[in-house]
Amino acid sequence: MPGPDKETDLTERIEAFLFDLNRGGSGAGPLRGSAETARETTALLRRITAQARWSSAGDLMEIIRNEGRRMTAAQPSETTVGNMIRRVLKIIREEYARSRGSSEEADQQESLHKLLTSGGVSDENFRQPFAALKPNVIEAINELLTELEGTTDNIAMQALEHIHSNEVIMTIGRSRTVEAFLKDAARKRKFHVIVAECAPFCQGHEMATSLSKAGIETTVITDAAIFAVMSRVNKVIIGTQTVLANGGLRAVNGTHTLALAAKHHSTPLIVCAPMFKLSPQFPNEEDTFHKFVSPHEVLPFTEGEILSKVNVHCPVFDYVPPELITLFISNIGGHAPSYIYRLMSELYHPEDHEL
């Protein structure tokens, strides 16, 4: 019987995905990049839409929300999972609204005008079944997948607008987006890159070897030398793990120091972040903002006697406030940090901010 088989197949896949998420976040850098996670999440959601049993939009949204809660609980720091779930929920709402015939505009976010004039919450309960809903939703998710595949290239295409010749660019740690960005610019321009190695995992080393193999003049510096060399840097270009709702960043540790040093020298700080990293969280909302990994990375067990008498911390992320950021470059273009809230309202529905 195709029904139960499909069910078990689906649950197996979900379990496998959760397991991967759980394992992937144990420090030493992500075993998979954020783009991959986003793609896998979206593919899994498409499968759920196709194979799970649901009759109306509300049911589907309920299923997706449940699965989503489990996925985000498996790895809270991997925010792309939650972001994709919210995107898909928004897609479902839109398709439902289109099927019902009401224009999309009516279903938009609350504007101040609408709050005053509409008078009361709309009683959408999404219970009306539509036959065409399933293929529409799946088609929209496919569009989302193609958009995800092209993000890195879209960002890299903008490189030449931002990098001129003979520049000294500074970056920290390893970001695939920034790597593609710089390699694309290096095809036409000659510039110099300084990479801060970002202890304790030293992901900067991989970034440096990859960039130097592409023919870019690269220098590796220690984290302690960031302020010392900043006076000679023209631009700072970094990637990030998450872009928060206020325009701030949750990035790899050491980024806040880098941002402060750039501000002190009035050097522009450019963040290359695709849209799927935009998350509706605020920095102080949850106490899971910081993630810690084993202190063994910082003070190894070979240090012996002092280890038991000392507290050792190894945080993975840093918060960077939006005042220190000059520009966000995403797959849909460049934005100032003060515009992030608007982009977010186009991507996610406010009721989905809490899964």
Place this chain on the structure above:
Amino acid sequence: MADAGEPEGPERKDDIVKAKQEGKELTKEEKQRLRKEKKQQKKSKEKKDDKPSRDSEKEKKPASAASPAPQTPTQPPAQKAPSAAPAPVPVPASETPSAADKPAKSKAELKAERRARQEAERASKGKKGDVGPQAAPGKPKAPPSELQPVVKRLPEHVQVDNPEVLKKLAKKLERQQTPEYNAATKIPLRSDYGYKVSLFSHLHQYSRKAPLTQQLGIPSTVIHPAIVRLGLQYSQGIVAGSNARSVALLHAFKQVIRDYTTPPNEELSRDLVNRLKPYISFLNQCRPLSASMGNAIKYIKKEISNIPSQCKEEEAKRKLLNCIDCYINEKIVLAAKAIAKYSIEKISDGDVILVYGCSSLVNHILCEAFEKNRKFRVIVVDSRPRLEGREALRRLVQKGINCTYVLISAVSYILPEVSKVFLGAHALLANGYVMSRVGTSQIALVAKAFNVPVLVCCETYKFCERVQTDSFVSNELDDPDDLIVTRTGTTQLEHWQEVPSLGLLNLVYDVTPPDFVDLVITDLGMIPCTSVPVVLRVKNVDQ
């Protein structure tokens, strides 16, 4: 300076006798002026031929004393005499061919050359610190021309990208040998290692695997063994930290003074200073001297040259050893006690203090405060590749202080908990900048952003006259291979030398601007960062 060079028998010997007799009647000023002339001649000699000829010029000193005013006509004949004299003096045989070359140029040509050189020197001194072909950056003494010595010579170790400077250094190292030993045992020149980042091409970059002592012959008769050991300890990082390096240097000099005997016909005050010069060059090659070591050396040289000439050798040596002990005691040990006393007033109960790396002074302060029963806890921040913070951590934990340990990239996570930041310094510059271990300026920057007070602890003997605004012009580049090693072994940068466009940068120092520092605690009291030149002036007036 046209020397005939060929000995012509008894006439020459009469000249020598006459010259020596005349030499004894000279006054001190004339001797000084003649020494200056000799230096000028030495410079022009260097330009003509590369053979060192210090010994023959020493002989020239009494000989050329005959007539102070009309220098040029009398000098050539007077110099013919000593150049004939090299036979009885144990000078290397290479000198005689150089003397024979001289008659090729006539006196008039030499006069014109010398005048042109003096003009060029004057012009080059007009541009501050500019190194013309005639200036000798390696020499620590003031220029022998008529100009005021306001313009400081650029030290050699920040001019690595100038090949002429390197050539001069090589020659200087060759020349620095005591007269009794032959030219084969000279101080080797250490060569740079690896690809240097272009922004720092003016600095040396040595490899720890190739210490200078490997190039020294055995037995190395030029350099005292205590100094060789010290140089090796510096270059391998066994003795590190500005206080430790200064104290080790002074102890080594004490040993040198103990083993020193004045050669006949020499004064202790002058010969000992000359004996120390090759040692200092050697140590500089092993690892560039720190500001504290520079001040200590200046002090010793001053003490040595102030020894009266009628003082007996034993007494003089005792006096010098005593001076050195006093210096260490006053400037380092007692200063640390005074600074600890002032700092304890600034530490209150319940404080969370952040320290960076391993500063002997800051560790001392924290241990003293803990003994005086202040309740505080310490956060030790550390950075790769030196990881000196672990040493500080061990010392503090042994005392029983409650400690936390993080890496420097986590400092913006931990700073909201911190109430004060205590930093040590390598040197305090005259424009108020603090030169310290790389990463200090970063900590001060982040502390300022979180409004946490930053206190720098520094003894006054580390204050120096230099000014600097960024960390590029004068710094030290450590072995770049240190960056490759991580906790899990070597990273993928292991073969960085093979990749042409990849460079590793391992800086040692950086400068912190004075607006990040709230207070400097010295043995003279608590001063703001910008009062450093005032302290320097007061110290100079005292001396």
